[in-house]
Amino acid sequence: MPGAATGGISCPCRFRVAALPPGGSRTPRSRCGPASPPTPTAPTSPAVVPASPEVVMRFESRHPLQPYWDLVGAPLQVQALEQALTLGLFDLLQAPTAPAQVAERLQLDRSASATWLELLWSMGLLTRHAPPQPSAAPEYGVSAVAARFFREASSENCTQAWLYRARLLGRFASQMESLLRDGHDPAADMAHTSAPAGSWAQAARMQIGQEQRHISVPAVLERLACLHALPDTGRLLDLGGGPGHVAIALAQRLAGWRGTVCDGPETAAVAQENIQRAGLDTRLDTLGCDLNQDGFGSGYDLVWCSSVLHFMKDPHALLRRICESLAPGGVALLAHAEVPDDPAVAAAVMPFYTSLKFRGNYLPAAGEVPAAMTLAGFEGVQALGRLAFPLAPVWLYLGRRPA
Missing domain, CATH: 1.10.10.10 (Winged helix-like DNA-binding domain superfamily/Winged helix DNA-binding domain)
Incomplete structure (x- = not known):
C-alpha cells in the first residue's frame, strides 16, 4: 500500500503500525495475538519520516451514498x-x-x-x-x-398483514409521478380506489386483525401497566377500534369494566364476532357509525383512540367530542403517528404516511396533538412516549376531562 513504509495502517482488529524510524522497523502490535520478534534490517540510508502523527485507516468506512x-x-x-x-x-x-x-x-x-x-x-x-x-x-x-x-x-x-401493506404501498409508489405533476384528485381517487363492499370487513378480519393482535395489543398492555392504577370498575370506549382486539385485551385486563368498540359498520360487525369468540359479549358491545358525524356515547371513564385522527375531516372537532364523551375526571389515551423534528426519527414515519399526506389526510407535527388536546378541553395532558405499532411508531398522549 502506498505510504505504508512511512505512515501507519490499521487492520480490522485495530492494530497499528507506527511510522518507521530511520534504518529500522517497528513490529506491529495487534490485539489478535502476541507480537512477532523484530525482523533485523540491514543499515540503509536514513529514511525520510514525516513529522505528522501516525495515520490510522479504517477499512469499515461507509460511503455517504x-x-x-x-x-x-x-x-x-x-x-x-x-x-x-x-x-x-x-x-x-x-x-x-x-x-x-x-x-x-x-x-x-x-x-x-x-x-x-x-x-x-x-x-x-x-x-x-x-x-x-x-x-x-x-x-x-x-x-x-x-x-x-x-x-x-x-x-x-403476520404474513397476510405484511403482504397487504407491501402491495398497498407498492401501488402508491407507482402513482408518485402523476401525483407530483397533477396533485390529488379526490373524485378520481373515489372512482378508482374506493373499497368494494365487504373489503373493509375482510381487512379487519385478516390483515389488520393480525397486526392488532400481535403488535398493537402487546404495546398497549405494556404501556397500560406503567400508568396509575385504574378503578376496579368503569366504562371504556375503543374509538376507531377496528376488529376490537385492543378492547378485548383491555376488558380481559380490567375484569370489572364494560365497554364499546366503535368503528364503521362493516368493521364493527367483525369486532362483534371477535368479542363473541372471546366470550365477552356480556361486557363489550359494538357501535357502527361514521366518526366524522355520528355520536358515540358519553360517560366513559377511559377512551382509547389510535390512528383515527389521520382520517377525520376535522381532527380538532373529534378531539372536542372525545373530551365531551368522557365522564368528569375520565382519561383519554390517544396514539397517533407524527412528524418529529429529528429527520432520523421522521424517516421511520414518512415512508408509511406519505400516501396519506398526498391525499390531504392529517399527519400532525411534533407537539401538535397535545396542544390540540388542551384546546379541546383536556387538562393535565402528558406525553407517554412512543409505541412500537405496525409499520411506524406512534406517540401516546394522555388527557383528562376536568372533574
Missing part, C-alpha cells in the same frame, strides 16, 4: 420476501434444507433458488448451515424472527 444505494436494492428484497410468503417457504423449511431440495419441492429453478435463499439469509430471514459434505451447497433454515411472524402455525403470524 450507501443509504441511497440501499434504496435501489430494497425492491429486490421486497420481492424476495413476497415470494417467500406466497410460496410458503418458511413453512417448508422445518429443518435445514439444501437449495436443490427447495427448488424441487417448490418447482423452481435450482440456480435461481440458491441465489434467492442467499438473499433471504442476508436479510436475516434464514439461517445458513455448513453442508454435511465439504463439496455440497450450504443448507438453509428459518431464522427466529421469520419463524415467529411468518409461519402459518405461529400464534403471532
Whole structure:
C-alpha cells in the first residue's frame, strides 16, 4: 500500500503500525495475538519520516451514498420476501434444507433458488448451515424472527398483514409521478380506489386483525401497566377500534369494566364476532357509525383512540367530542403517528404516511396533538412516549376531562 513504509495502517482488529524510524522497523502490535520478534534490517540510508502523527485507516468506512444505494436494492428484497410468503417457504423449511431440495419441492429453478435463499439469509430471514459434505451447497433454515411472524402455525403470524401493506404501498409508489405533476384528485381517487363492499370487513378480519393482535395489543398492555392504577370498575370506549382486539385485551385486563368498540359498520360487525369468540359479549358491545358525524356515547371513564385522527375531516372537532364523551375526571389515551423534528426519527414515519399526506389526510407535527388536546378541553395532558405499532411508531398522549 502506498505510504505504508512511512505512515501507519490499521487492520480490522485495530492494530497499528507506527511510522518507521530511520534504518529500522517497528513490529506491529495487534490485539489478535502476541507480537512477532523484530525482523533485523540491514543499515540503509536514513529514511525520510514525516513529522505528522501516525495515520490510522479504517477499512469499515461507509460511503455517504450507501443509504441511497440501499434504496435501489430494497425492491429486490421486497420481492424476495413476497415470494417467500406466497410460496410458503418458511413453512417448508422445518429443518435445514439444501437449495436443490427447495427448488424441487417448490418447482423452481435450482440456480435461481440458491441465489434467492442467499438473499433471504442476508436479510436475516434464514439461517445458513455448513453442508454435511465439504463439496455440497450450504443448507438453509428459518431464522427466529421469520419463524415467529411468518409461519402459518405461529400464534403471532403476520404474513397476510405484511403482504397487504407491501402491495398497498407498492401501488402508491407507482402513482408518485402523476401525483407530483397533477396533485390529488379526490373524485378520481373515489372512482378508482374506493373499497368494494365487504373489503373493509375482510381487512379487519385478516390483515389488520393480525397486526392488532400481535403488535398493537402487546404495546398497549405494556404501556397500560406503567400508568396509575385504574378503578376496579368503569366504562371504556375503543374509538376507531377496528376488529376490537385492543378492547378485548383491555376488558380481559380490567375484569370489572364494560365497554364499546366503535368503528364503521362493516368493521364493527367483525369486532362483534371477535368479542363473541372471546366470550365477552356480556361486557363489550359494538357501535357502527361514521366518526366524522355520528355520536358515540358519553360517560366513559377511559377512551382509547389510535390512528383515527389521520382520517377525520376535522381532527380538532373529534378531539372536542372525545373530551365531551368522557365522564368528569375520565382519561383519554390517544396514539397517533407524527412528524418529529429529528429527520432520523421522521424517516421511520414518512415512508408509511406519505400516501396519506398526498391525499390531504392529517399527519400532525411534533407537539401538535397535545396542544390540540388542551384546546379541546383536556387538562393535565402528558406525553407517554412512543409505541412500537405496525409499520411506524406512534406517540401516546394522555388527557383528562376536568372533574
